[in-house]
């Protein structure tokens with residue numbers, strides 16, 4: 229392979245060159261030890277150059293140097309294809325000898341290029357364009373590039389930037405420039421006639437020498453500069469270096485096509501080669517989401533590189549459930565994990581929590597389902613492992629098991645679509661996440677931009693992406709909560725950091741390694757629960773979160789049949805005249821609320837004296853606890869207004885009272901040794917609701933409610949079902965005798 233790549237530089241005329249690119253891309257897609265079949269059938273690659281449409285490929289020879297097909301390289305090659313440009317890649321697959329690119333180095337680029345263009349050194353009509361690739365995007369066809377080059381009158385044109393680097397002391401030696409022009413040479417992109425470019429490369433340089441310094445010295449030598457016809461593109465006609473130029477450029481995104489162009493607004497130019505030099509990689513990534521026709525109305529880049537999964541050779545995935553903080557609705561979370569559509573024998577399960585609240589469910593999950601997985605391991609709060617180590621261990625496990633992927637799901641990320649893992653695998657990235665956000669909020673699992681300190685900053689497209697007004701796949705600087713990482717990225721990951729939490733450390737390490745973090749909002753695969761103000765030390769904490777987690781609260785506590793009772797074409801049961809019966813809440817609602825009340829334990833004594841009431845007197849006392857006593861009055865009023873009021877409006881037509889008012893919301897406890905029944909009475913309400921909290925025949929015997937006027941009793945009450953009846957005048961009623969066990973009912977006097 230290495231040999232062929234070297235040759236490809238020399239045999240650029242051959243169509244085999246293109247095939248080599250594709251082959252290297254495919255190799256990359258296949259990965260070193262993945263079991264995915266990423267053959268030509270499986271992978272839809274980026275558009276391929278049709279050389280017949282662009283004879284400019286004979287006029288301008290484009291070269292780049294890359295030792296690995298990184299995400300940045302893929303993006304670069306894609307952009308070259310989009311604009312029908314053939315690129316010769318030098319150095320692919322060879323060991324990099326050019327030093328650390330972050331500080332200095334890059335002499336190897338010069339040595340590779342010199343060798344590659346040697347056969348062209350006398351071709352006076354041929355142009356050579358060289359660009360870096362990992363941090364470069366091409367945004368124009370060669371015709372346009374040629375035109376722009378000719379306008380400059382240069383024989384050799386270099387990109388320019390705002391900083392003098394690597395030798396600052398040379399800054400004064402540069403010719404002055406006006407206004408916001410870029411004064412200093414940048415070696416990341418240049419174009420010139422072949423003889424001039426060859427002459428430029430005349431002097432020898434060590435592979436580890438600095439290419440930018442090398443070119444700078446040529447440029448600052450006025451004789452050489454004149455002889456080569458060498459100029460800097462100080463006004464970004466052709467080349468835009470982004471470092472230090474944030475305020476010089478503006479991304480224009482067409483509202484219909486979502487295609488972007490990057491303009492230099494100081495000089496009103498539209499550069500063709502965009503270079504994320506220095507510290508501007510994150511900016512380039514953000515622009516790159518729109519440049520080079522990633523959209524054409526729809527997201528075109530979403531259709532590229534898609535992987536078809538081969539059912540016979542599915543990748544092995546380590547599924548890591550990470551719960552470093554107390555989260556509501558962890559039971560629902562685990563249901564989402566269990567139903568992931570993927571053979572469990574291809575999943576290595578790793579579950580981590582540092583929260584005592586979640587130990588029990590994790591242990592129970594592994595006990596019940598662990599055997600179905602290829603392997604299963606859990607870490608509980610009692611193991612005293614901190615979050616950083618917990619996440620690191622997930623990665624270690626993935627490596628030990630030779631997993632092709634690590635799929636991380638944090639406790640707040642609820643999977644709603646069991647296809648989630650397959651959908652992410654298909655996207656075929658080194659790192660990809662589905663967009664998850666909190667219901668009714670813009671809070672999500674990604675950041676569109678970074679502040680200078682590396683923290684959150686909002687991007688221009690953040691809201692559109694979260695709201696799915698813009699659908700696609702986006703390269704972003706920070707992702708949390710749920711993501712899929714390919715094995716090729718494992719070695720780059722670091723959780724250790726002096727300042728950052730483990731999530732931020734992970735993202736920084738990926739950014740530093742040039743591994744793109746993609747977020748896709750193409751399909752709604754799940755959501756985040758809201759952990760704000762979640763108090764895990766109360767009894768049944770989930771029950772307390774209706775106001776902060778309405779979606780999950782409804783899922784857990786409102787019965788699936790509830791909606792049927794709002795459907796006008798389905799009759800509502802009426803066991804007695806004007807007494808309606810609805811299935812409203814789940815068993816979990818009843819069990820949690822009883823547990824909360826029994827946890828509180830301060831049942832009233834059943835006497836007429838009641839300090840909780842205005843006036844302190846109760847004519848028909850029960851043994852009860854008010855919602856106010858357990859801090860749930862506000863929540864319960866919300867529940868009544870959201871779920872009960874619409875039922876009332878259906879059966880008692882014409883009565884509207886929004887919001888509902890209710891001063892008395894309380895649970896009553898009947899038992900033979902305490903208070904077993906209640907004498908006939910009216911309620912101080914317009915209507916009363918009465919929800920059965922447990923089951924007759926199982927939890928108690930006897931009981932029920934009798935309406936005296938109609939001599940009609942409801943004794944077969946059912947857990948989670950609610951009776952609704954007028955409070956006064958017609959519905960004089962009594963609580964029937966409980967003969968055994970304990971009966972709980974939840975009462976509200978609505979609109980007193």
Ligand SMILES: *[C@@H]1O[C@H](CO)[C@@H](O)[C@H](O)[C@H]1NC(C)=O
Nearest residue numbers: 761762763764765766767859
């Ligand atoms: C959480 O609940 C406990 C127990 O009811 C209470 O003592 C504590 O103040 C609550 N914490 C917060 C932050 O509300």
Ligand SMILES: *[C@@H]1O[C@H](CO)[C@@H](O)[C@H](O)[C@H]1NC(C)=O
Nearest residue numbers: 791792794795796797798799
């Ligand atoms: C109401 O119920 C009818 C009969 O079951 C059903 O056909 C219809 O789809 C339901 N309407 C809604 C909005 O669910």
Ligand SMILES: *[C@@H]1O[C@H](CO)[C@@H](O)[C@H](O)[C@H]1NC(C)=O
Nearest residue numbers: 934935936937938939940941
């Ligand atoms: C009330 O109903 C019960 C049982 O349905 C019946 O035995 C009783 O005679 C009725 N009483 C009156 C006053 O109608």
